[in-house]
Amino acid sequence: DVKVTQSSRYLVKRTGEKVFLECVQDMDHENMFWYRQDPGLGLRLIYFSYDVKMKEKGDIPEGYSVSREKKERFSLILESASTNQTSMYLCASSRHSYGYTFGSGTRLTVV
Amino acid sequence: DQQVKQNSPSLSVQEGRISILNCDYTNSMFDYFLWYKKYPAEGPTFLISISSIKDKNEDGRFTVFLNKSAKHLSLHIVPSQPGDSAVYFCAASAKTSGTYKYIFGTGTRLKVLA
Secondary structure (H helix, E strand, O other), rough: OOOOEEOOOOEEEOOOOOOEEEEEEEOOOOEEEEEEEEOOOOEEEEEEEEEOOOOEEEEOOOEEEEEEEEEEEEEEEEEEOOOOHHHHEEEEEEOOOOEEEEEOOOOEOOO | OOOEEEEOOOOEOOOOOEEEEEEEEEEEEEEEEEEEOOOOOOOEEEEEEEEEEOEEEEEEOOOEEEEOOOOEEEEEEOOOOOHHHHHEEEOOOOOOOEEEEEOOOOOOOEEOOO
């Protein structure tokens, strides 16, 4: 079974802090994704990566950056956290055209 | 502009009856569709998929129907069970940058009443 592990289930950070959300997958998937889920807005794509060191902006990249130095790890970085970035963050991975496997999510609260 | 729409935010169904969840899309280039189920405080889990070359796909109690001309897909759950209570997301994709990037709907919260 593919496993996608997000390092934290719950995080509370202060406004202005730099925040790192980590995601690791163990099935050698090429593609990795970061989404955020908000009530009434569904899942919105922040960034994705289809190879090591490759990244592409999704629909809402503002205020975020990503890093993929190794195939199994995809990090989401909030450069200066703001309260409107309080959300559920979901990491996913996939191989080619197959559907995603999601992690359990990180509930981030920015105060 | 929402390319994938789930117009019903919530749905309540009696146990044993059929649940029908609907999804509309606007991009005619979409050629692969998925349904995911999500429980609170968990990541979404894959439920069922359908490619644009088909109009129906079945997996146990779950059937997905695709109407390409109407740009509409639906998920049927028969019979519905209390454990099916969750938020359901449909997702659509077309190949881009060498991979499939899915766009998700806003979700429908299904409540199955015992």
